[in-house]
Amino acid sequence: MALFTRKNCPALALVILSLILPLVITNKYFMHVIIMGYIWAIAVYGLNIILGYTGQTALGHAGFMGIGAYTAGLLNLKLGLSFWPAMVLACLFTAFLGWLAGIVSLRTRGHYFSIFTLCVGVIIHVVITRWDDLTGGMNGLIGISGPPPAGPVSFDSLQAQYYLVLFFLLATIFVAGRVVNSLVGRTLTAIKTSEELTEVLGINTMKNKIFAFVLATFFAGLAGALYAGYIKFLGPQMCSVSMTFDMLLYLFVGGNGTIAGPLIGSLVLSTITESLQVVQEYRTVIFGPILIVLIIFFPRGLYGGYEILRDRIRRRLPAREAPEGAKEEVC
Amino acid sequence: MDLFLQQIINGLTTGSIYCLVALGLTLVYGVMHLPNFAHGSLYMMGAFITLTLIKSSGLNYWLAMLASAVALAAIGIAAERLVFHPLRNAPHANNLIAAVGLLLFLEGLAHVIWGPEFWQLPTPYDRVVQFLGLTITQQRLFIVAATLVLLAGLYLFLKKTLVGASIEAMSQDRKGASLVGIKVSRVSMLTFAIATGLAAVAASLAGPINLVYPSMGHIVILKAFVIIVLGGMGSLPGAVLGGYILGLAESMGATYISMAYKDLIAFAILVLILSLRPTGLLSGGVK
Amino acid sequence: MLLSTVNLSKSFGGLMAVNSVDFSIKKGQIVAIIGPNGSGKTTFFNVVSGIHRPSAGKIFFNGEDITGAPVYERTLKGIARTFQTTTLFSNATVLDNVIVGHRLRTKTGFWDVLTRNRRFKEDERKCREKALEVLEFAGLSNLADRPVENIPQEARKRVAIAMALATDPQLVLLDEPAAGINFDETAGITELVRKMQKRGLTVCLIEHKMQMVMNLAEHIMVLNQGMKIAEGTPEEVANNKVVIEAYLGSDDDAEDD
Ligand SMILES: Nc1ncnc2c1ncn2[C@@H]1O[C@H](COP(=O)(O)OP(=O)(O)OP(=O)(O)O)[C@@H](O)[C@H]1O
Ligand SMILES: [Mg+2]
Numbered sequence: 021m022a023l024f025t026r027k028n029c030p031a032l033a034l035v036i037l038s039l040i041l042p043l044v045i046t047n048k049y050f051m052h053v054i055i056m057g058y059i060w061a062i063a064v065y066g067l068n069i070i071l072g073y074t075g076q077t078a079l080g081h082a083g084f085m086g087i088g089a090y091t092a093g094l095l096n097l098k099l100g101l102s103f104w105p106a107m108v109l110a111c112l113f114t115a116f117l118g119w120l121a122g123i124v125s126l127r128t129r130g131h132y133f134s135i136f137t138l139c140v141g142v143i144i145h146v147v148i149t150r151w152d153d154l155t156g157g158m159n160g161l162i163g164i165s166g167p168p169p170a171g172p173v174s175f176d177s178l179q180a181q182y183y184l185v186l187f188f189l190l191a192t193i194f195v196a197g198r199v200v201n202s203l204v205g206r207t208l209t210a211i212k213t214s215e216e217l218t219e220v221l222g223i224n225t226m227k228n229k230i231f232a233f234v235l236a237t238f239f240a241g242l243a244g245a246l247y248a249g250y251i252k253f254l255g256p257q258m259c260s261v262s263m264t265f266d267m268l269l270y271l272f273v274g275g276n277g278t279i280a281g282p283l284i285g286s287l288v289l290s291t292i293t294e295s296l297q298v299v300q301e302y303r304t305v306i307f308g309p310i311l312i313v314l315i316i317f318f319p320r321g322l323y324g325g326y327e328i329l330r331d332r333i334r335r336r337l338p339a340r341e342a343p344e345g346a347k348e349e350v351c
Numbered sequence: 352m353d354l355f356l357q358q359i360i361n362g363l364t365t366g367s368i369y370c371l372v373a374l375g376l377t378l379v380y381g382v383m384h385l386p387n388f389a390h391g392s393l394y395m396m397g398a399f400i401t402l403t404l405i406k407s408s409g410l411n412y413w414l415a416m417l418a419s420a421v422a423l424a425a426i427g428i429a430a431e432r433l434v435f436h437p438l439r440n441a442p443h444a445n446n447l448i449a450a451v452g453l454l455l456f457l458e459g460l461a462h463v464i465w466g467p468e469f470w471q472l473p474t475p476y477d478r479v480v481q482f483l484g485l486t487i488t489q490q491r492l493f494i495v496a497a498t499l500v501l502l503a504g505l506y507l508f509l510k511k512t513l514v515g516a517s518i519e520a521m522s523q524d525r526k527g528a529s530l531v532g533i534k535v536s537r538v539s540m541l542t543f544a545i546a547t548g549l550a551a552v553a554a555s556l557a558g559p560i561n562l563v564y565p566s567m568g569h570i571v572i573l574k575a576f577v578i579i580v581l582g583g584m585g586s587l588p589g590a591v592l593g594g595y596i597l598g599l600a601e602s603m604g605a606t607y608i609s610m611a612y613k614d615l616i617a618f619a620i621l622v623l624i625l626s627l628r629p630t631g632l633l634s635g636g637v638k
Numbered sequence: 639m640l641l642s643t644v645n646l647s648k649s650f651g652g653l654m655a656v657n658s659v660d661f662s663i664k665k666g667q668i669v670a671i672i673g674p675n676g677s678g679k680t681t682f683f684n685v686v687s688g689i690h691r692p693s694a695g696k697i698f699f700n701g702e703d704i705t706g707a708p709v710y711e712r713t714l715k716g717i718a719r720t721f722q723t724t725t726l727f728s729n730a731t732v733l734d735n736v737i738v739g740h741r742l743r744t745k746t747g748f749w750d751v752l753t754r755n756r757r758f759k760e761d762e763r764k765c766r767e768k769a770l771e772v773l774e775f776a777g778l779s780n781l782a783d784r785p786v787e788n789i790p791q792e793a794r795k796r797v798a799i800a801m802a803l804a805t806d807p808q809l810v811l812l813d814e815p816a817a818g819i820n821f822d823e824t825a826g827i828t829e830l831v832r833k834m835q836k837r838g839l840t841v842c843l844i845e846h847k848m849q850m851v852m853n854l855a856e857h858i859m860v861l862n863q864g865m866k867i868a869e870g871t872p873e874e875v876a877n878n879k880v881v882i883e884a885y886l887g888s889d890d891d892a893e894d895d
Contacts, residue, residue, distance in 0.1 A: 077444045124622075127629040130443055131386045131584065135576050136625050139618040142573055146615050195752060202751035203741055203761055210738045213727040220687060220721075222713030222742030222805050231748065261569065265451050272448055305463060308456025315449050316437045 038186055042179045050295075051178050057290040058189045059246050064270045064282035065196050066239030072277035073200055074232040075212025076126065077134040079264055080141030084237040086148055086259025088114040088244025090155055093164045093254050103167040107245040111238055118237025122230045141264055149256040160255035164248050185246055189283070192239055197279055199235070208232055212277075269311055275323030284323055357485050358602045364491045364560070366598020367498035371553035372571055373578040373590040374505070375546030381522030381585030382542040384443070385435055388450040390550060391572025392457035393430075397423045397551025398563045399465055402472050412475050416555040420548040427547030428540045436539070461565040472558025494556045501552065502591060505545075509587070518542055522585055570614060577621040639698070640665040640809055640840050641686070641717070646695035648678075648685050655681040657864035658695070663809065663857075668831060668841045670851045672875075673861035674884060679844045680722055682861065683811050687719045688712045699809075714742055718807035720798040722814050722844075726786045732797055733782040736769040739804030743768075768804055776800040776830060792823040799830065810834065812843040816850055824850055852876070860884070
């Protein structure tokens, strides 16, 4: 039973918690907030791959989420495609554009790369805002249909929507987790630490960075498509540069370069924002300084801070630091 | 022909604003290697402070602008001390993120204090003049002239004073500068003060012809980044030249190509150039 | 010839950092490049390993022209190197550092890590085994789980060499492997280089410590201002007038032994 090892316990507990959450929460608005938190988290997992693990500060992420959302929305509205094929095509198309953007932008380094990708994001936003005939411009797209029933399961209720988004969130975390805990992930982290050394070790860094960028934009596209299917309305505001900054906030508060960071950041910040009136009003006035303080004192965010704390406690309690076997202990 | 001339004047006006903003951005980049994404919000703060001084205390336009520049210089110094100084040895992504944090804070603050409304900055130069057979508002001429004066002043400051020379030295070689005894910390603060002061003046100049609102800095800062990438990050002449070129390219593009996509011109130029030359237009190409 | 350069040059602006250098390394040899500071030794390595494009000339490896090949391809073909300022992956353990060193010999891709199939498991195992093997070889087994930030300088030098070895190279370029370490530690590194030769590797090292060079190298090339001013056995080079002049002429204070 490799599933129930001590290492997996917290994760498993969280999955179970997330599964029973809709039974506990009856407040519709709060459900909505959590669903949105999940959708953002999916996009932020993408950002985490390219920024957190590969060290490339890509700033066009909201733009790619917009591509995913608008592609899904337009395929549904203009071609009458149902949600599922529209979502698949939206992810693929976003990843394809990510690939195109990646092969040119990843040749630049450091700040040039950030500014380049920022501009790519702005271009996407401006085109979506101005291309009235296609995107509806400032008025946006209205009346996108949500997912049709899959067999006996209908997605009309809020609960069903929740499980749908949760499913894709878990899938995203699964994929991200498998990627980072592997030779592929090691390669990406190596690039983050020293691109030159990685290249000298015989690794085609460009190819790996492009892979990370494509995976990142794929997740952004997925988040966008889910957004379109859930909200059913799209306005250009959703892919503005401010949204990229929001995602940076989620990532860095939660823990950049950690597997739980994106989820923690997205969920914590969006629920705090929505549940405290004060916070809602002074949102960025509060979160801006928090971001600064975190980046100065805890560059790896809440989860990174938790890891440090956990390791320290473990070191204090050598009794628990049992050999290999303990990790496989049934919980 | 008249239309063409008119567009030249318009281009020079926006170019002047771009120049002043890009100069500050490139100064800070040169001296501290910091892409200050918050520079646009500092610009916005400058506009709002001028506006408030004029509206509430009835200060005269000039004095308000001056006071705003001083206030922004102080804010700039505070930002340098509190936010960027602690991060001077951190990986380069970190100070970029901190700048985003500062941006979020300043913009949120503007929302709280002044609300989301659009304001127009009153100016004493609101009359229309006939100039070379063209009809232009005085403010536009004033912007062009004021920018030229500021550029000349900055030039003299950097070239003729000791402090100015140390800024230049540091932007050329930070390590070397600290070796010859330049106080790195003090120069960083001064650079920030000049950069944010310039931004405040630029915003107060632009206020009467553009509108004043919390997110007014976004597009300006993005374009300033484009300009300094084109002109060479850290290069002052590059920022000036780039500013005017972009201003002119935009006003021409808006007239002769497409009004709706005018804002895209800058970003399209940048993407094109970085695609062809990943290390920027003016870099030597040697790693 | 394992490696040969023909008329190899590299200029930075007007400065000829490497100037028409013809040099060859036989398989199985230990060779050394010496020369005063700034004579172009590191630049020569940078051009051979592909970090810099040569301004002129050609590089052949196993008879194949690799002048235009990208850095990673040269490593794949069998040229590994270390850096003068020891470069490691910080925030990681010694073992993790070395594991990445064998990544180039694996093919695990996105699909494999997603499904955790046979290849994935095989490759993970291969990298770990290789890493443990070269750590053992480099005398680092007891430091495997230590973060590279808090191991001594000498151990860092060994980790850098271990990483190079993990790439399964034929030729290893070592840029000042004994800089900044003491006399005994230098002897240890010397021993390690010799062990590498016994394993059938070819080694080319840059070093200022003459005793180590004279002790190890079968063949020495002397660079001065980018030009090859002499080459031969240690005795030949040591007695060469031009070499002695070059060293006396430059007030070279890095020579500390
Ligand atoms: N990337 C570069 N750009 C410009 N000049 C360079 C570059 N790399 C090296 N140089 C110059 O080329 C010359 C040779 O430098 P190199 O580092 O190869 O010397 P070296 O023989 O390795 O010296 P040392 O013994 O001090 O390591 C020097 O004058 C150096 O300043
Ligand atoms: Mg050297």
